[in-house]
Amino acid sequence: MIRPEAYARLGQLAWVHAPPKEEAQDESRIGRYRIVARIGSGSAGEVFHALDPAGHAVAVKVLRRVRRGRRYQREVELLERLSEREGVVAFLEAGRCGRGPYIVLELAEGGSLRSRLQRDGPLAWQQAATLVHQVARSLGALHGDGIIHRDLKPENILLQGDGRPLLSDFGLAKDLGDEDGELTAAGFALGTIGYMAPELLDAQRELLGPWTDVFALGAVLFELIAGRPPFQGKTLNEAARSIREDAVPDLPGTPRALSEIIRRCLTKDARGRFADGGQLAAALAPLPPPDAENPLSHPPGGRTDD
Numbered sequence: 001m002i003r004p005e006a007y008a009r010l011g012q013l014a015w016v017h018a019p020p021k022e023e024a025q026d027e028s029r030i031g032r033y034r035i036v037a038r039i040g041s042g043s044a045g046e047v048f049h050a051l052d053p054a055g056h057a058v059a060v061k062v063l064r065r066v067r068r069g070r071r072y073q074r075e076v077e078l079l080e081r082l083s084e085r086e087g088v089v090a091f092l093e094a095g096r097c098g099r100g101p102y103i104v105l106e107l108a109e110g111g112s113l114r115s116r117l118q119r120d121g122p123l124a125w126q127q128a129a130t131l132v133h134q135v136a137r138s139l140g141a142l143h144g145d146g147i148i149h150r151d152l153k154p155e156n157i158l159l160q161g162d163g164r165p166l167l168s169d170f171g172l173a174k175d176l177g178d179e180d181g182e183l184t185a186a187g188f189a190l191g192t193i194g195y196m197a198p199e200l201l202d203a204q205r206e207l208l209g210p211w212t213d214v215f216a217l218g219a220v221l222f223e224l225i226a227g228r229p230p231f232q233g234k235t236l237n238e239a240a241r242s243i244r245e246d247a248v249p250d251l252p253g254t255p256r257a258l259s260e261i262i263r264r265c266l267t268k269d270a271r272g273r274f275a276d277g278g279q280l281a282a283a284l285a286p287l288p289p290p291d292a293e294n295p296l297s298h299p300p301g302g303r304t305d306d
């Protein structure tokens with residue numbers, strides 16, 4: 001349920017809850033956008049490649065019925081604040097059609113980091129470190145503004161055509177300065193749990209901070225190199241146990257300096273990690289950049305659902 005004070009605070013968004021009825025029937029359109037293809041989905045929405053009236057390609061995310069309301073408003077609010085920043089997906093418009101509320105974003109031509117992993121397999125450590133260095137820098141800027149993402153994983157990191165990463169999916173993000181801002185914890189889906197720091201897993205609100213995102217990004221960096229997340233299990237309980245108890249597996253062929261950075265990101269006790277994205281970026285900066293044999297980007301190819 002959306003509480004009345006949320007409407008007041010987001011008065012300019014209240015109109016999205018009054019759908020224009022005549023649009024409900026047209027399956028080929030979302031508002032004024034013409035659907036080209038369905039390119040992805042997550043726990044909250046379905047994402048389409050679409051064209052605006054001038055024929056420019058965009059991505060349109062339509063939220064599922066069960067996830068509408070507060071999460072949508074939070075996502076739009078944060079996108080409005082953040083999307084001008086380097087390394088954050090550009091936000092174009094929010095609206096509502098017969099299918100429900102939608103968000104229009106810049107189309108990330110390279111799809112998600114998940115689809116790239118599925119297509120090309122693991123990355124050379126130089127590529128992985130460079131990519132995560134870029135993500136950590138953008139994340140550090142968010143952290144500087146008191147915002148934590150809370151749902152970093154390969155599905156929520158998008159790639160531009162040239163391979164540069166974009167932070168995306170702010171549906172679970174939190175403004176640490178906003179007393180009213182508590183949302184439910186990230187969904188306990190098997191695909192998500194592997195990136196959750198122990199304090200997020202145990203919903204210890206007072207322990208959540210930028211370091212919670214550092215843990216998730218460390219897990220992403222590990223997976224980019226190893227081809228699998230550092231902590232796994234056949235069931236949610238097994239995966240949660242592994243996160244709480246298991247040591248970070250070795251990464252053969254990876255320089256010790258990089259393995260140490262990953263290990264520090266994945267420390268169980270939040271105080272042992274890099275404090276925020278900026279500190280992680282600083283630690284990754286001295287590592288050698290990708291070379292001709294290990295370029296940053298492959299040509300973009302097909303996409304898959306995440």
Ligand SMILES: Nc1ncnc2c1ncn2[C@@H]1O[C@H](COP(=O)(O)OP(=O)(O)O)[C@@H](O)[C@H]1O
Nearest residue numbers: 040041042043044045047059108112155169306
């Ligand atoms: N702007 C975009 N450009 C290209 N693909 C996108 C874009 N936004 C989302 N996607 C694809 O759709 C998937 C789901 O989007 P996301 O915003 O993460 O939704 P959810 O909140 O449901 O997780 C992503 O993992 C990605 O594959």
Ligand SMILES: [Mg+2]
Nearest residue numbers: 042155156169
């Ligand atoms: Mg997502």
